[in-house]
Amino acid sequence: MTLELPFQRIPVIGERFWTMSLLFSMQALRALVMCLDFSVIKTYQGNTEKDAWDVRGRVTTKGTKQLAFRKGAAVFIVNERPNSPNFGIDGTSTISSTDSTCLYDVLPQYAVDTACNVCFEVEDVERAFRFLGKQGCVFLVPPTEVCDDKGLVTYSVVKSIVGNVHHTLIDKTKYDGCFLPGFQEVGNLMNDGIPTDKNTESCPISHFDHITYACPRLFTPKVVSWYERNFGFHRFFIESNEDVDEGYVVNQDGIGLRLTAMEYLKASETGTHLMFSDKKEPDCKFVIAESLPEHGSNQIETFLEQHRGPGIQHVGLYTEDIVSSAQTMAQAGVHFFCPPPAYYTGVAKQKEIEGAGHEPQVLSRNGILLDTDLRQTDLTCQATDTQSKRYLLQVFTKPIFREDTFFLELIERRGASGFGEGNIRALWKSVQVYMETERVVTQAENP
Ligand SMILES: O=C(O)C(=O)Cc1ccc(O)cc1
């Protein structure tokens, strides 16, 4: 059976984008801006420099604000959260909670700060709408056109089956302006303490590497099949001997995690598989995380509780230089998870880090994890020592919202396309330690 692929491309680095729409408060907005070291572009050059923007904003007819931040090809759209006091660029906005003119998205009514939209660029919004409609998908916004003197954008919003996550499907090939209609240069956005003129080279994030969902137990197969049937995603194995049905299970040392990964291969239609290519192909990857039973309180269950349902747990941002990016973010006040102290002191890990050309002390100071990916799935080449050494470096921020929900990850891939088991364990343990500490502090504050 051939599956109709209604999408020309999902994320394509450089010229196309894959956006996230986040809904949150001013406090969390500050956290995001600090985290990612956005700079505000003060002059809008129009067509000639249509990519020359980092922060853009618009105000809907009812006064709701939307801000768009870009780092490389990664675009975050921040929607003002209704009924949130003191929110707004200037902190004085009066907010309508029922604003249906929130373009490129719906304005989600959600109880807590949340990242709830992943936008896919599609070839033909109308065709995608018809195809997905026949597949039984529920649309929140039917195909809708918006335009200004720079052209026309068509978009539509479809619900996913993962909690409050929805997908904006967008075609902006007929649009020549900067970002999207209605978005303007944002003036003194960060006029109270957040620097506006940063050297962005110090935080060279180029695109979204993956998005991880936190889901309830046994929900994963439904999610995978939904994305396979509707969006043409394919399973990929985090580990070569991973069980198709079980996924990648980490079930020891108090860790009880099931991970299942899928991707949309930009080149899948032509059969070109770019696995282990050193080119930074921005294939869209989703990871679904669920916890195993009998593991007590853990980060996935905490997410589900505090977020009030499944959703986006974290976003992996690809960086060319993880050390520089992490240092820049730390200087801006971002808090990262620290792996257990023993992580860097083992002789084997030290050798592994040095073998990859890094200094253990530097990685340790910045909480950066390193894993070697030993998979050899490219059957056309023999595994030699150098070919088999593919590295993955990762560092995770603490949750950026008030609740212990959404966080960001920096990832630098040196040929490794999957996720390192050592890193997954270290992340799990550091989050557990953080949650335990938080619980003790909270209990001490509210006995
Ligand atoms: O390693 C990664 O970046 C992942 O995305 C896998 C993952 C997902 C969820 C967890 O709670 C821990 C690890």
Ligand SMILES: [Fe+2]
């Ligand atoms: Fe991740």
